Amino acid sequence: MANKIINFLSFCGLTWFIPFVRLCAGENPKDQVRDIITVIGIPIIAILIFLGFWSFTAAQIKTSLGNLPGPVAVMESGRTLMDEHAAERTKEQAFYERQEQRNAKKLAKNPGAEVKIRKYTGKPTYIDQIGTSLFTVFTGFLIASLIAVPIGVICGLNKYVMTAFNPLIQIFKPVSPLAWLPIVTMVVSALYTTTDGWFEKSFITSAITVALCSLWPSLINTALGVASIDKDYINVAKVLKLGFFEKIFKIVLPASLPYIFTGLRISLGVGWMVLIAAEMLAQNPGLGKFVWDEFQNGSSHSLARILVAVFTIGLIGFMLDRIMVVFQKFVSFGQDVVSA
Amino acid sequence: MAFLELKNVSKGYGHGHDRVDVLKDISMSIDEGEFVAIIGFSGSGKTTLISLISGLIEPDEGEILLNGKPITGPGPDRGVVFQNYSLLPWLTVEGNVALAVNEVFKDWDAERRHEQVLQYVEMVNLTPALQKRPSELSGGMRQRVSVARALAMNPQILLLDEPLSALDALTRGTLQTEIEKIWRNDKKTVILITNDVDEGIILADRIIPLNPGPNATLGPQFDINIDRPRDLNQLNDDDVYKKLKPEIVEYMLEIGDKSASETTLGDLELPDIQPKDLRLKLA
Structure with missing residues (x-):
């Protein structure tokens, strides 16, 4: 039982909790306490030192929006954002309830009356914005993967194709999202002219920019993985005389999955980083826009709220990376995965 | 007509100055149902020879005939057991064998193919490990899966490329016995590549030494007329064995020495250093 939990935790990269499990299972407490001190104590001390350094330095820096906020101010801002979210949700619920009551009254008076439920149009809360950001980054990441993996496989299989693609990859790889964005915006405006309201233009622009910047690591890793498949x-x-597609799906893809997932993991990280910049400029209602709006707003709370966003972005990025590590381990079949 | 025939086969790699001729003018013929062992030093071109027969590489000169027809490429009529197992790590034991069976016997129905898989996994005594992945198996078990995969394709000829060289001595002994048993039941033509004289004597009808490369050629063959089943423990008292083993070993050592003396250092300048005292100072 304990071993199963430990295996699961180390599979997910949650090595912090392993000593606790061991302690509960009654293994040598002295060893476990020492382990706990090293794996948890040291990071906590480091974080405390960082917080102290931060609050000391922040107090020294005066900006036009007041002092640079310290940890406490940021914590409070975070709480305010959550309260605002809760308040907005109550308002929304109340809005729908009022409509239903009104509709019920209308129907009671005249059973044939046409009733409508109007959509709530309040501003998106912080949680909504996180949701939008995640949806956008996954859309962009999906587009990138659908392009990068097939091209990567073809590049890895044929060195002439690789030679053909290589200069393009090398040139486009280092381009910043900020350079792509104006072009993507114009192209999307020109091509996406329907008004069916399925997707916002700002959403499409952001997703495509994310895709353009994040497809390169996947492409390169897939090509590398396919090219370095064990000759056996x-x-x-x-020997089995497999056909082309059988060879791809039964041998090539499974054999290069560890590499492909390493690439996808880097791509998702890059995509998340790029997304914030893309959302700022494209005005996609996610975390990027939140930061930009707070900056433009310029109230005395703005900096603290932006710092909340900074930590949110960091934590979500970390979580996305962990999720990809799990996938990576899942497809590596006993080979080691670097999870740093 | 011989079952498998190699006619003046030569193979080299590279071009110009970097060219290395591995095999030169190899001719041999193998009858159906025969178990032939080819013994050679590391680097003498044994794997090149088996790759040629399996069709993974093509000879520069000469031709290889199977049943009178020239070999043009790899195919399931020649089952290969590779030196490093080459099992697919993402498939289970069953999956690895099934991949081969499903590919070779496409026209069979699913049930019959499944039975074929189970039969050959059982043959190598791995039924309990049917659902395990290669990383969960020991070296000997992996090699048995590899043998099962090759045999399940029902090949006309089985090519074993140093199948046991990566295993420990005990496992090697068990697997030798197992391979011999399978061969006796199946009477398939087998070519075994090995660097172990004893292994050749236990398993084969005929041992052919491969003289060390570059330009490796085949040496004189040794027929092994020892009754089967051969028991490794009783072999030491067998008169044929007692006569044959020193003969083969002597021949191998001779060609080994010859090749070592042929590889000269050339005009390499050696440092003018004399060791003064090689004893350890203990005090």
């Missing part, structure tokens, strides 16, 4: 596996395919 290819020999197996040859």
Whole structure:
């Protein structure tokens, strides 16, 4: 039982909790306490030192929006944002309830009356914005993966294709999202002219910019993974006389999955980083826009609220990375995965 | 007509100055149902020879005939057991064998293919490990899966490329016995590549030494007329064995020495250093 939990935790990269499980299972308490002190104590001390340094320095820096906020101010802002979210939700619920009551009254008076439920149009809360950001980054990441993995496989299989693609990859890889954005915006405006309201233009622009910037690591890693498949596996395919697509799906893709997922993991990280910049400029209602709006707003709370966003972005990025590590381990079949 | 025939086969790698001729003018013929062991030093071109027969590489000169027809590429009629197992790590034991069976016997129905898989996994005594992945198996078990995969394709000829060289001595002994048993039941043509004289003597009808490369050629063959089943423990008292083993070993050592003396250092300048005292100072 304890071993199963430990395996699961180390599989997910949650190594912090392993000593606690061991302690509960009754393994040598002295060792476990020492482990707890090293894996948890040291990071906590480091964080405390950082917080102290931060609050000391922040107090020294005066901006036009007041002092740079320290940890306490940021914590309070975070709480305010959550309260605002809760308040907005209550308002929304009340709005729908009022409509329903009104509709019920209308129907009681005249059973044939046409009733409508109007959508709530309040401003998005912080949580909504996080949701939008996540949805946008996953859309962009999905587009990037759908382009990068097939091209990467073809590049890895054929060195002439690789030679052909290589200069393009090398040139486009370092381009900043900020350079792509105006072009993407114009192209999206020109091509996406329907008004069916399925997607906002700002959402499409952000997602495509994310895709353009994050597809390169996946492409390069997939190509590398496919090119470095163990020659024995290819020999197996040859001896069995597998057809082209059978070879791809039964040998090439499974064999290069660890590499592909390493690439996807880097891509998702890059995508998340790029997304904030893209949302700022494209005005997609996510965390990027939140930061930008707070900056433009310029109230005495703005800096603290932006710092809340900074930590949110960091934590979500960290979580996304952990999720990808789990996938990566899942497809590595006993080979080691670097999870740093 | 011989079952498998190699006619003046040569193979080298590279071009110009970097060219290395691995095999030179190899000719041999193997009859159906025969178990032939090819013994050679590391680097003498054994794997090149088996790759040629399996069709993974093509000879520069000469031709290889199977049943009178030239070999043009790899195919499931020649089952290969590779030196490093080459099992697919993402598939289970069953999956690895099934991949081969499903590919070779496409026209069979699913049930019959499944039975074929189970039969050959059982043959190598791995039924309990059917659902395990290669990373959960020991080296010997992996090699048995590899043998099962090759045999399940029902090949005309089985090519074993140093299948046991990565295993410990005990496992090697068990697997030798197992391979011999399978061969006796199946009477398949087998070519075994090995660097172990004893392994050749236990398993094969005929041992052919491969003289060390570059330009490796085949040496004189040794017929092994020892009754089967051969028991490793009783072998030491067998008269044929007692005569044959020193003969083969002597021949191997001779060609080994010859090749070592042929590889000269050239005009390499050696440092003018004399060791003064090689004893350890203990005090």
